[in-house]
Amino acid sequence: MTDAVKDAARTAESSVAFRVLARSGFAANGLVHLLLGTIVIAVALGAEGNADQAGAFTAIARAPLGFAALWLLAIGLVALGLWHAAEAILARAPGKDITADARKWGLRISEGGQALIFATLGILSAAVALGARPNGEEAAEGASRGILTVFGGSIVLGLVGLGIGIGGISFIVMGFLRSFHKKVDIPPGPFGKGITVLGVVGFIAKGIALVIVGILLGVAAVTLDPETAGGIDGAVQALLALTYGPWLAGAVGAGFVAYAVFCLFRARYARM
Known part of the structure; x- marks a missing residue:
């Protein structure tokens, strides 16, 4: 990584506004999993529905002012993805041996993967807000x-x-x-x-x-x-x-609901 890229990542992480938006991403992820868990439980009880993130976004779209909620979710999820991207860029080795370098790249891959996942979810939310109805x-x-x-x-x-x-x-x-x-x-x-x-x-x-x-x-x-x-x-x-x-x-499904509530608390207590 170049020094300019790392400096940009440090500047972003030092921004209070960016940190608030990233925390809102955890809350957005919680809301998505809350709806996902509810859909899974409903399907388990015999109802029909798409028990995935696309189904959760579609359920939001059908609610009053759902398109506005989807845009808010998109902003929070993309911001959280960018936060994880910054974490991937700034990942450090806990030492100078080969094992430390492996741990650094493992952390970088993990953070990069999460960045991709949350950014994708944010884009999916925006797409549904614009009228798309994807099937997972x-x-x-x-x-x-x-x-x-x-x-x-x-x-x-x-x-x-x-x-x-x-x-x-x-x-x-x-x-x-x-x-x-x-x-x-x-x-x-x-x-x-x-x-x-x-x-x-x-x-x-x-x-x-x-x-x-x-x-x-x-x-x-x-x-x-x-x-x-x-x-x-x-x-x-x-x-x-x-x-x-x-x-x-x-x-x-109940586990997804539990994870959703945990994500809501994580929005408040996450180390950032």
């Missing part, structure tokens, strides 16, 4: 079909699925080990313990959903069948097909 499952199948048509596409799709699966496992581990405490100043007392419980449940539930998405992409890569691929909605449908499926899907 069709998009996942279409992207998978496109990847499988190129040379080595099955390997690429398999690696994407592996990456998402590893991301899901990391969420589960963060939930069990409560390592999210490193990113949030949890207040003391029963109130803080309640936030911790929400974080544990939420991270594990989201991790489970991501692992299933990774498995679906892996199966699509092995069978060369893009219709097997899917996003969060596909993961919910996979759970519903299992024994006690509605209970399992409902539990994941």
